[in-house]
Amino acid sequence: MNEIKVPELAESITEGTIAEWLVKKGDNIEKGDPVVELETDKVNVEVNSDFSGVITEIIREEGDDVEVGDIIAKIDENGEAGGDTSQEENEPAESKAKENEQKKEEPKQEDKQADKEETQSKGDVIASPAARKRARELNIDLSKVSPRDPLGRIRPEDVDAAASSSKENTKPAKEDKKSKEKTEFDKPVERVKMSRRRQTIAKRLVDVQHEAAMLTTFNEVDLTNVMKLRSERKEKFIEKHGVKLGFMSFFTKAVVGALKEFPLLNAEIQDNEIVIKKFYDIGIAVSTDDGLVVPVVRDADRLDFAGVEKEIGNLGKKARDKKLEMSELQGGSFTITNGGTFGSMLSTPILNAPQVGILGMHNIQKRAMVMPDDSIEVRPMMYIALSYDHRIVDGKEAVQFLVRVKQLLEDPYDLLLEG
Template identity: 50%
Template structure:
């Protein structure tokens, strides 16, 4: 019996997706709900689980292809059995001396082996990338000593040793993508670092030579991630993995990368990667981008390529907000149990301005303009791993205290890597505060598919002319980046002027002016 694997529901207004990664290949056995592939849309990454147990008989939509909702991705043969499992289980009969070569071989050890598993990754996080191993095979480890670090698109996770002994095997190498229940390594509990199992890597290094060992192991790790069609193309064209620069997700090599490498002069790829002088190599460091940084880079570049982005500027005298805040901050905190900051004033000011200029709160969907009769305010938060944008839902209906509390809670979750996907989706407008880092002026980039983003900046005392006299005022530059396809210059300037007026005279917020 054959079961079809189709594109799942992609969400509101999403009409297509790109097949990013296949975790299985034709002939592999699959279990019910096991992840088969990953799709990427302009809003979110979607994992496709197996609807039935059996064998993956055919992949209809290859990596890199664009598919519509409900399109056919693959076929599963429910009656089939995976070919190739038996040889894998019998390749390594000597467990002690081949511990680094086969996970199955390790299971034949004397019974004191302890598996190192992926720890809890957090809500809605289903996979991670192995970023760094702090130990190598054969090293002595203590209980709770850090073995490796995993990276997700939200947070970094350190993996401690579950027992003391010797690291006998690393199952998931650096750069490998693992699911939430995967095995990372095996520890021989109670063993010492001199056991034979740890000698195998050294013997291999001696045979291969130190110059050959590192590049080959790196290539092997990358091969695990490359697209099957790319591997086939490399074999057909006689192109080695080192000659190809991957453009796919996580640096994966796609079929078109192989075609590009085979048609380019052979010296070009090496020249592009080589330092300008041989002696500079020791002073350079190549670090793989984190999953979060890759997502940020992709989305920001998509915004530049898609929107007709333009920025308009103004400045606001912050005396009114600062005076009101100083007057009421103690009473506010006593009553609401939260500090009165500047963000609630900006959120309220933007909500008022968005009502007057609704196109800034709209988005383009094909040939339609979707106007939002509500404000879901995205608030950009800097974290150690990168920028995230949690969303204050229905901000236009909330009080100053409710806004401050929610921003505080979402900001703390963002810094701890505990934000859920639901808390980062659905935004209609975004505020970014570069002023906390000292930025005096910048042009923020849109957060697609939104049509506007407000940049706040550092409050700085400057000489201003007021009533014919020069006085010192605490001033802030404001920047509105907007999509000129939907927002005209008049609307953008009007929006920014209304924000400026509300900040310079906060009483206007109370009077709904």
């Protein structure tokens, strides 16, 4: 009998959640076949079998958290598909029936001991192990807890309710008049377990706000020339490169140009050192059903506009299809996020640690603008935001960086030629 274990996933990733079993008990599989999909902090990973044979046992269920090295299933190399492959299942029916009868009549020794201890300590109180543990934590007498279970079994939520009631009864009269904390909703709700990726996103966003001195500066960009250039070149661009000329390539190239002039925005802090990166790996935030991921366009400074557009399109598709590899999510030096695709007009993006800068794009709106000659024209305008880590980036440098991005976008012809 061989074991299927959680393999080494990637550097810094030691655990995951079983998202979906791709096989079931009794299935015949070949060596190298995918058997389970694991959800990790960043991507979903398929685990392949190291053996050929029949799945005899699935040990961990969908939704279970597992760590590298955990046994999640067993496989019999000599088993037959769809058949009874375990030793227990191959035993004669009479033997199994007799054994089952004995199990019913004779409770396990540890169960007897547990029941005895519970009876001695709590009398006739019936409570789940989790409820007893919760009662010990809150110092609640189980004999004074009212169960809501029709069978009289006390559950953890009953203990919480009793603890809350006890606290309420000890509050001063004035405090009783205030709205009381509710332990249950009085209207319908739905509880959904947070995915591992969503938990990680939540933790990292909170961590960065605690660790970085984050500040945001804003500006606005007149996209008249970008839109004109896209209109002029879009058909020839598609014919030549097989991809559309979008806005993201303009912003990516403008960011690279500005980073070269203001290198501290392309850095990170390690202990007491500032690490200034001499490469331009730009993360592009992509929204998926499971949360936000940030795949990285490598060496964006060496790619032309078509190369940037192809890479962004490829990474975006892989993100939505859950096909991203770990290497495609690691090591970015700066991030761009586009809330404008969802209609956002203005926002303050949160840093993608350990990076110290992130550019936020927003939706394009036509607005009446006063021109240098005091005439008024309707122009397609976009607010842009730069969040930065004030520990190493001063306000002056951040503002100048954003102004440079604005200048490059408002005069994109040189940007396109140079890019």
